[in-house]
Amino acid sequence: MDTATRWMDTTTRWIPPLGAGRRPAGRALLALLDDARAPRVCQVTGPAGIGKTRLLTWLATACSDPATPAAQRPDAAVSLAGATVRSATWSIAARLGVWARTPAELVAGLRAADRPWLLFLWDLNRSAEPEAVAELLVGPLSEVPRVRMVVESPGALPVAGQPAVLALDEARWTDAGRFASWYDRRRAGSPFSAEQVYPSPGLALLAAKVPAGAMLPAVGPVGPVGPVGPVGPLGPDVPAAWWASLPDEVRPAVGALTAAVRPLTRQEWAVLADPAAVERAVDRLPADSPAGDTWWLPVGPLRQVVTAGAAPLDPTDVARALAATVPRAADGAPDLLSADSDRLGLLLGQCVRAGMAEQLLEDPLFIACADPLAVAAAFGSHGDSPLRTAWQVAGPALLGEDAGASRAEILRVRLLEGGTDHTFPPVSGAPWHAEWFCGPAEADAPLVAAALGRGAFDGRILVADVTGGVHLVDLATGRLLDRRALVGPADLTALTCHPDGTVAAFGPDGEVRLLTGDLRLPPPATGRWTASAELTAVGDGTGTVHWFAPGEACAEPLHRGPVTALSGVLLPGDEAKARSLVVSGGADGRVRAWRPGLPPMPGSIAERARAVVSVSLTNTPSGLFLAMAWEDGLLRAVPVDRNGPAVDVRLGTPVRTVLATAPGDVVCVLAEGLARISLPAPVSFGATEGTDGEHL
Structure with missing residues (x-):
């Protein structure tokens, strides 16, 4: 089925209507996405x-x-409005x-993935730093061989190769007859004809708001009539005519x-x-957003x-007017946690101005x-400070979190990292709290x-760095006890x-290195070991988990x-095999549970389209508690009985290892340090009888 036919086929695919005569432009974009020979960038x-x-x-x-x-399905569709180079990078990376x-x-990550990517990016001219975003982000992305982009920008783009350019002021992209019909349905008594505002939907929507009988300020027989479009027979200036037709009492609201x-x-x-003037202005000024819920006067x-x-x-x-709208607590202080995030962002932007x-x-x-x-835009023009540094490290996680209380705890982790948390106590109402860094x-x-x-290391965390040094950290306080x-x-x-107390490490070659104690593992039948649990269990490159005990062994492809x-616990019982419960994570993004000697438990505990990097299962008097982490930085903590809610946490950088240390307590190992977080009491971890693993 060709693109033109697919356009009309609504039985298998829903395509929203595209008004203002723009079907030629829509067809062209869909055809370009289908054409493997087309330029990788369309502007x-x-x-x-x-x-x-x-x-x-x-x-x-x-x-x-x-x-x-598949060729038309975007991996990321992102508005760049209000974004800096940093925040635009974070937004695109999160979508991908x-x-x-x-x-x-970001470029390195896309290259390493070695797969095709399709990006839709718009509002570049409304970003906080348009030239920098174009030069430092859009340009480098265009150099990735398997990246295709459709980018909206009024100016030239510094992209690799020659982009396809769809200039919407060219008549071929707007059907004049359909444009006229679309405009006439909105026109009411406006003195402007469709020919005078063709091919600009924005100009047409403004012209449609001009009432019948309005004076038309002329600009001469030739020349522009406003933002776009050719001069009509009367050579009118649509913005001037619209402003002249506006009642005097409404003008301050528009201004x-x-x-x-x-x-x-x-x-x-x-x-x-x-407010009354605003209500009248809403009826006279076309909305700025495609959704019709915001108004503005862009350049x-x-x-x-x-x-x-x-x-x-x-x-x-x-x-000051915006500041007065921030909710207040009983003591008169600003209640920031109850305030609207967008309203606070607007207040900050106006304060910067x-x-x-x-x-x-x-x-x-x-x-x-x-x-x-x-905040990212405001910090862009602000000098260095510990708070700015902490915020920028946490930025990718902050951008993806909606709740102010959760964002506050993410930021607290980074302030604890810098030792500057003394004025920022734990936040009430957050689903988790940072304890130490x-x-x-x-x-x-x-x-x-x-x-x-x-064993001999009880109460401590063993943490390894890239050089192979293994250091000891106090679990309760986060204090470094012993280097190397x-x-x-x-x-x-x-x-x-x-x-x-036996400590073993996996080298980059898959070989198990004994650092202290005694541990004997047979070599893998094929490939190499890829993961290990505290129990004598290992995983290999084929997706199989192997369990060992004196005189017996078994394996299961998971x-x-x-x-x-891998992680595991010993459950109540007498037989080693029956007591063992193993939880595994794989490159397939799935987390699974298995009791050696039994068929694997059906389905997955969790599954995402990202590789699992760490799992940790602990057995406590309150039940089994599981922490999981994926390669994109998501950490998920969940009571295994499934009655309590899962809590998702992102800290701004990828998690290397998670350690479930107690009911609701997790240590997150990042490249730049360790953070301990706790889930407050309202999270239920099930009854004690859940410790036999039956809920898995």
């Missing part, structure tokens, strides 16, 4: 109001239907499931939009102007006309609760693995501590691809 361009953003958001919706052909804090890391740093909702707009002729005709607002007054953001940017709870995109024992030696101490207490192979991949993580 949708044109002047303000021409409908670039609406076309890209339509494309993202049209290509999200489950029946969409690739961890990255910088464009270079207030020139003071806004971003599009405003109806409620936000009513803070800056008389362009309409903004110029309004700025020239309306009294300017004092930026300080705007900031007014030159009065310093105090807000020194308040850790405020920057945790405010919209992360706005311990940095690496040696500078420039990232941590790679860890194990919970047993043991030495393993450089670049080791796993560390285990057995109940008798994963598609290598086993990447």
Whole structure:
């Protein structure tokens, strides 16, 4: 079925309607995505109001239907509005499931994946730093051989090769007849004809709001009529005519939009102007967003006309008006945790414009609760500080978390890392709390693995760095007790501590290295060992988990691809095999449970489209408690009886190892240190009888 036929086929795929005569442009984009010989970058361009953003958001919706052909299905569809280079990188990486804090890391991750990627990016001109985002992010992404992009930008893009360019002000992309019909349905009594506003939907929507009988200021027989489009027979200036037709009492409300740093909702707009006037203005000014729920005056002729005709607002007054809308606690202090994140972000942006953001940017709870995109933009023009450093390290996680209390705890981890948490106590209402943070024992030696101490190492954490040094950290306090207490192979991949205190490490070659004690494992039948548990259990590259005991052994294929993580506990009972419960994670993203000698438990405990990097199972008086981590940085803690809720945590950098240490307590090992987090009491871990593993 060719592209034109698929366009009309609604029996297998839903494609939303595309108004304003833009079906030729929509067809062209779908055909380009189907054409393997087409340039890898397509730029949708044109002047303000021409409908670039609406076309890209339509494309993202049209290509999200489950029946969409693979070549048209985007891996990421991202608005760049308000984003910096950093925050845009974080947003795109999160959509792609690739961890990255910088464009270079994102590019490296996409190259390493060696698979095709399709990105839809729009609102580049509305980003916090358009030129930098284009040069430092979009350009490098275009150099990745298997990346294709559709990018909306009014200006030239610094991309590799010659992009396909779809300039929406060219008549071939807008069906004139359909455009006229679309406009006439909205026109009412407007004196402007479809020919006078063709081919600009933005100009047409504005012209449709001009009432019958309005005076039409002429600009001469030739020349532009506003943001876009050819001159009509009367040569009218649509923005000027619209402004002239606006009642005097409504003009201050429209003028207030020139003071806004971003599009405003109806409620936000009513803070800056008389609410009654705003309600009237909403009916006269076309919405800025495709969804029709925000209004603004972006750079362009309409903004110029309004700025020239309306009294300017004092930026300080705007900031103070917004500050007055922040909820207050009983003691009169700002209740930031109850405040709307977007409203706090708007307040911050307006304070930056007014030159009065310093105090807000020194308040850790405020920057945790405010919209992360706005905070990233504000910090972009702010000097270095411990809080700025902590926020930027946590940034990828903050951007992906909606709840202010959870964002506050993520930030607390990074402030604990820097030793600057003394003014930022645990946050009430968060689903978890940071207890302590311990940095690496040696500078420039990232941590790679860890194990919970047993036997002679009870009460301590054994943590290994990239050099092979194994250091001891106090479990209760996070204090470093001993540097290089043991030495393993450089670049080791796993560390285990057995109940008798035996410590073993997996080298990069898959060989098991004994660091202390006694442990005997047979060589794998094929390939190499890839993961190890505290029990005598190992996983191999074929997805099989092997269990060993004196005089017996058994194995079970549990994963598609290598086993990447193992943990286990001994349950009540007499026979070693019956007592063992093994939990495994694999490169297939699945976490599974198995009791040696029995068939594997059906299904998966958890499954995601990312490789598992660590699992940790502990048996406590309250029941079994499991922590899991995937390669994209997600940590999930869950009571195994499945009656309690799972808690998802991201800390801003990938988790190397998780250690479930007690009911609701997890130690997360990151390259830059260890963090202990606890889940508050409301999480239920089941009754004591759950410790026999029956719920798995």
